[in-house]
Amino acid sequence: MKKNGTGSLKYHIGSCKKNPSNVVDTSQGQLVLPRKGVEGGEGNLSTWRFDQEACRKGLAQMILIDELPFKFVESEGFKKFMFVACPRFHIPSRTTMTRDAYQLYLDERVKIKQLLRSSCSRVCLTTDTWTSLQRVNYLCITAHFIDNDWKLNKKILNFCPISSHKGESIGMVIEKCLLNWGIDKLFTVTVDNASSNDVAIGYLRKKFTPRGGLVQNGKYLHMRCMAHIVNLIVVEGLKEMNKSVERVRGLLDMWNSTYLMLDTAQNFERAFERFEEQDTNFKFELERERLNSNIDFNVMAIKMKEKYDKYWGDIDKMNLLMFVACVLDPRQKLKYLEFTLSEMSSSEKACEMMQKLKESLYELFDEYKPPLHGTCSQSSVSTHVSIGEPQQKMKR
Structure with missing residues (x-):
């Protein structure tokens, strides 16, 4: 038996055509002009229609991008603005906004996992540790990788408290983070010059070498932070x-x-x-x-x-990948690097550095040759290619 109440009145308010909130036809989109300075707002004309869920998602993005407190949605000024701009939008509470922000994180995490899974490149990491005023130790892990579209990506994988600044503790946290993200191919890990980070790199090298996830068994894994x-x-x-x-x-x-x-x-x-x-x-x-x-x-x-x-000062203490990057740069190549090293040090030292660099280039070529030329015959490519004439030697 239906009880008397205000349900019929509520239904009438929602369907009454004279209600100002119901004037807009939601079945038909409105034209939106392109706007400069807004991501996704430049380009051709687009259509818009009111969507409560889309507005909530946009509000959560604004909270995160502008680093606003969750209680911002309950402020009087914001409520007045939304009543003028979009009176149909039901403003969520700070608790709901917290859940929406966390859901954004979960959605982005799935996207990044898919991107990492589809990308055939290795991942470079940078780490940073510090102690807060409350004496809490924190670690931030950032991944850098190039996707299949040759676009450089920079993603923060983890920001978490750690038990201590000891090297093995840092190494264990990094290993757990990489396993959670499904990352098993590492190229370099950039750390500052604290002795504990040497231990952390050694721990990662020991753990990932048996899995075949490192280049030359981790020979180039340790990258010292240049800024530090x-x-x-x-x-x-x-x-x-x-x-x-x-x-x-x-x-x-x-x-x-x-x-x-x-x-x-x-x-x-x-x-x-x-x-x-x-x-x-x-x-x-x-x-x-x-x-x-x-x-x-x-x-x-x-x-x-x-x-x-x-x-x-000593080439044995440097990561040769920095020199390899210069060689692969079409603006510099091997000759320019050879000239620069001869200007910076003695001729004997420059010759020694160039010899080690060429050996590293051959090693890296052999490391990447199987996946790149797996369908080619072994006789089609020679690993001992003259660095100065790569096109003549490798051209089929």
């Missing part, structure tokens, strides 16, 4: 200028970044000059530092060179 090395070199040089830096910091306090502090100090050069006129001791200190500046800079350069040689 440059930072170490600069910090080593600034140690010799600590007194000068401390003086500037004393005048411009509350700076966390040394570079930003010194860059700002240059803009206040005239203020320093006036301070010089009013404080004779300040002028005396500047004059003394000016007279000693050449010596200080010489010592600073020597210290920076020592730090440079520690990481880049």
Whole structure:
């Protein structure tokens, strides 16, 4: 038996043609003009019709892209705006928005897994670890790979707390992450120069070599972060200028970044000059530092060179893939690299580096030859190809 209530009134409001919310015909799309600066908004004309689920998904994307709090959907200003822009849209609660954002993550995860499965390339990883103010250790793992359309992809695979910064703990977390994503082919892992990362790379090399997922049994797996090395070199040089830096910091306090502090100090050069006129001791200190500046800079350069040689002075400590990338670049090739190395070091050292580089090129060619030429006869391709004349030797 049907009970009396407000159900009939609710049905009437939803179907009444005089209701302003029901004026728009949802069965027919509206023309949308192309918009610049909006992803997917450039190009030809498109059609639009109201879709509650599509609006919720777009709202979740906005929350994530603009890094807004989930409670933003419950703010008074946003509610007023949506009432004007799209009164038919039912604004979800912060709890519903949290679920929608997590669903976006699950959907993107499926897409990335499919992309990794369909891509025939190897994956390069970069890792970064740090400790928060709450003394919690975190690890971020980013994957770089080239898909079948020759497009470079950069995807964050994991951002998680870790038990410690010990190398084996980091290696275990990376291994678990790769297994969850179904990644078994690694090319390089870029890490900073902490000794714990050497242990982590050794752990990954031991685990992935039996699976056949590494190039040359992990010979090129360890890639030292170039930005971190440059930072170490600069910090080593600034140690010799600590007194000068401390003086500037004393005048411009509350700076966390040394570079930003010194860059700002240059803009206040005239203020320093006036301070010089009013404080004779300040002028005396500047004059003394000016007279000693050449010596200080010489010592600073020597210290920076020592730090440079520690990481880049010996070819045995460098990952040769950086040189291989230069050789494969059509703008540089082998001759340019040979010229550059001869300018940077002695002729004997340059010859040694070039010999090792050529050996690495042959090894990499042999590594990739079976999948590339599996249908060809062995006599059609020679592995010992002259590097200077690859087209004449390999042309059939």
